[in-house]
Amino acid sequence: MRVVVDSHRCVGSGMCVLTQPDVFDQDEDDGTVVLLRAEPGPEQERDVLTAVQSCPAQAISTT
Numbered sequence: 067m068r069v070v071v072d073s074h075r076c077v078g079s080g081m082c083v084l085t086q087p088d089v090f091d092q093d094e095d096d097g098t099v100v101l102l103r104a105e106p107g108p109e110q111e112r113d114v115l116t117a118v119q120s121c122p123a124q125a126i127s128t129t
Contacts, residue, residue: 067105067128068105068128068129069101069103069105070104070127070129071101071125071126072126073093073098073100075124075125076097076098076099076121077122077123077125078092078096078097078099079122079123080097081117081121082099083099085113085114085116085117086106086113086117088106089101089103089106089113090126099126
């Protein structure tokens with residue numbers, strides 16, 4: 067799985083960070099998503115998919 071984020075669409079809700087803090091963080095200046103791991107481990111995939119579904123701006127996707 068590969069994670070892709072669009073920080074321009076992000077509204078800074080932080081749902082991704084709450085769901086998977088090892089993969090996502092938030093920019094200190096504007097609160098937008100920061101991708102920490104573009105290729106999370108298999109044990110993180112379920113939470114990453116939850117983060118994708120939880121994002122109100124649909125700023126996260128997977129390939």
